[in-house]
Amino acid sequence: MNTDLIIIGSGPGGYRAAEHAARNGLQVAIIERAEVGGTCLNRGCIPTKAYARNAEIMDIMADAEAFGLGCLNYSFDFAKAAERKDGVVGTLRSGVETLLSAPGITLVRGEAAFKDAHTVTAGGEDYTAPNIIIATGSVPKMLPIEGIDDASMVWTSDRMLAATELPRRVCIVGAGVIGMEFACILNSFGCEVTVVEFLKECLPALDSDVAKRLRKAIEKRGVAFFMQSAVQAVGDGTVTFDRKGKQTTVETDCVLMAVGRTPATAGLNLEAAGVEYGPKGIITDDNLLTNVPGIYAIGDVNGRQMLAHAATMQGLKVVDSILGRTEGIRLDVMPAAIFTHPEAACVGLSEDACKALGTACRTAKANYRSNGKALAMGETEGMVKMLADESGKIIGCHAYGAHSADLVQEVSALICRDTTAAELAAMTHIHPTLSEMVQECAEQLARA
Incomplete structure (x- = not known):
C-alpha cells in the first residue's frame, strides 16, 4: 500500500499527527501493535490522574472537620477505584479510535518493522511512503541490581x-x-x-x-x-x-x-532503514528529522522530552514541515506538571540551571499562605518562584501547591511571547485567585 505518510505508534504524538495530516489532505497509515492511545492513555498519564483524583478526594475527606463537617465515616473500595480508572481510560480510548477512523486515516493493527528507508511491514503487508514518523514511545526502565528479576516482588x-x-x-x-x-x-x-x-x-x-x-x-x-x-x-x-x-x-x-523510562526501539529493525539510535533514543535534529531524509522520530522514542504534550507538539511540527508550512511552535518552551499532593509544575530555566549555565537571573517568590484564595480553600502549603533575565524578560517559573500547573501554564504562554516581568505585572488578574501570586512575582521582578 502506498500512502503519503506512515506513523508508527498511536500515542498522543502519533494520533494527533495523523489527525492533523489527514485534515490537511494527506493520506495516512498509522500502525499500532497494542491499544490506541499509547502509554499516556493506557499505562501512564490518564490512569494515574484518575487515581490521583481518588486520592485527592480521600485527603479532602480526612480534612473535612476543618470545614465544619464532623463525624464523617467512609470506607475505601480499591476495586471500585480501579473500575473507575478503567472506565476513564476506556472512554478516552474509544475517542481515539473514532478519531483514527476519519477519512484519510488507515489504522493498521500489528507490529511495525522497517524493510527499507521508505517501507514498513505490519500485519503481513508492506506500506510505503515518502515520509515516516516513528512515535513508539517508551517502556519502564529497570536497574541492573541483584534481585531485579523477582517478578513477585x-x-x-x-x-x-x-x-x-x-x-x-x-x-x-x-x-x-x-x-x-x-x-x-x-x-x-x-x-x-x-x-x-x-x-x-x-x-x-x-x-x-x-x-x-x-x-x-x-x-x-x-x-x-x-x-x-x-x-x-x-x-x-x-x-x-x-x-x-x-x-x-x-x-x-x-x-x-x-x-524513568527508556525509548521503545526494539523490533523496529531501524538498521534496515539506516536510522541512527542509541541508549537514549533515536537521534534527531531540532526539526525531529533523523539522519535519513523523510524519517522523523517524535515523543519519548527520541529521548528529548518525555512528556505526552511534547510528543503532540513535535508531531504537529513535523506534519507542518512535511506540508511546507512555517509554524510558530516553540519546543524550547515546554511546561511540565507533577500531580503529587500538593501538585507541582515548572517551565523554563530554574535558578540551579542558571547558575550552571552562568546565566544572570533575578528571582521572586510568592507564598500560598499569603494568598486570600489559598487561605479560603485551606490550601496554604505552596510557593511560586519566577525568574527573569537582566533585561527583565521572564525565563522560568517553578511552583508547588494547589493548581500550580494552571499557574505555570499562564507563565509558559507568556514566555512563548517573550513577555517581560513589567508587562505581566501590568496585566490585571482576577481577585481573589491563586494567579495573583504570578502577578505578585512579576511585580517583585519589575521593581528589582
Whole structure:
C-alpha cells in the first residue's frame, strides 16, 4: 500500500499527527501493535490522574472537620477505584479510535518493522511512503541490581496500574515524576510508602528550592524518604541500599521501580532503514528529522522530552514541515506538571540551571499562605518562584501547591511571547485567585 505518510505508534504524538495530516489532505497509515492511545492513555498519564483524583478526594475527606463537617465515616473500595480508572481510560480510548477512523486515516493493527528507508511491514503487508514518523514511545526502565528479576516482588508502573489489590507496604525506587506521584497516591490509599532516591533531591527538573519544600510537605503526610541512596539488592521482602557509606535495609511487600523510562526501539529493525539510535533514543535534529531524509522520530522514542504534550507538539511540527508550512511552535518552551499532593509544575530555566549555565537571573517568590484564595480553600502549603533575565524578560517559573500547573501554564504562554516581568505585572488578574501570586512575582521582578 502506498500512502503519503506512515506513523508508527498511536500515542498522543502519533494520533494527533495523523489527525492533523489527514485534515490537511494527506493520506495516512498509522500502525499500532497494542491499544490506541499509547502509554499516556493506557499505562501512564490518564490512569494515574484518575487515581490521583481518588486520592485527592480521600485527603479532602480526612480534612473535612476543618470545614465544619464532623463525624464523617467512609470506607475505601480499591476495586471500585480501579473500575473507575478503567472506565476513564476506556472512554478516552474509544475517542481515539473514532478519531483514527476519519477519512484519510488507515489504522493498521500489528507490529511495525522497517524493510527499507521508505517501507514498513505490519500485519503481513508492506506500506510505503515518502515520509515516516516513528512515535513508539517508551517502556519502564529497570536497574541492573541483584534481585531485579523477582517478578513477585519487583513491579513496574504498568503492573501497579493493573493491580487488583494494594500491597500494604511499598518501597519506591526513584523520586522522579512517576515515583513521586505514586508515593502520594499510595500514601493516600493507606499504604506504607518508602522512597529511595540516588540523587540529593527529588524531581531534578524542578528548582531545588521548590523540590525540597514539596518533598518536605509530602514527608509530613507520612511518606519516608531516603535521599542520596543507591539501591544494591532486593529480595526476601527487603530493599538494601547504601546511604552515604552506610548500608540500610527496609522491609516491604512490593518494590516499585520508578527510575524513568527508556525509548521503545526494539523490533523496529531501524538498521534496515539506516536510522541512527542509541541508549537514549533515536537521534534527531531540532526539526525531529533523523539522519535519513523523510524519517522523523517524535515523543519519548527520541529521548528529548518525555512528556505526552511534547510528543503532540513535535508531531504537529513535523506534519507542518512535511506540508511546507512555517509554524510558530516553540519546543524550547515546554511546561511540565507533577500531580503529587500538593501538585507541582515548572517551565523554563530554574535558578540551579542558571547558575550552571552562568546565566544572570533575578528571582521572586510568592507564598500560598499569603494568598486570600489559598487561605479560603485551606490550601496554604505552596510557593511560586519566577525568574527573569537582566533585561527583565521572564525565563522560568517553578511552583508547588494547589493548581500550580494552571499557574505555570499562564507563565509558559507568556514566555512563548517573550513577555517581560513589567508587562505581566501590568496585566490585571482576577481577585481573589491563586494567579495573583504570578502577578505578585512579576511585580517583585519589575521593581528589582
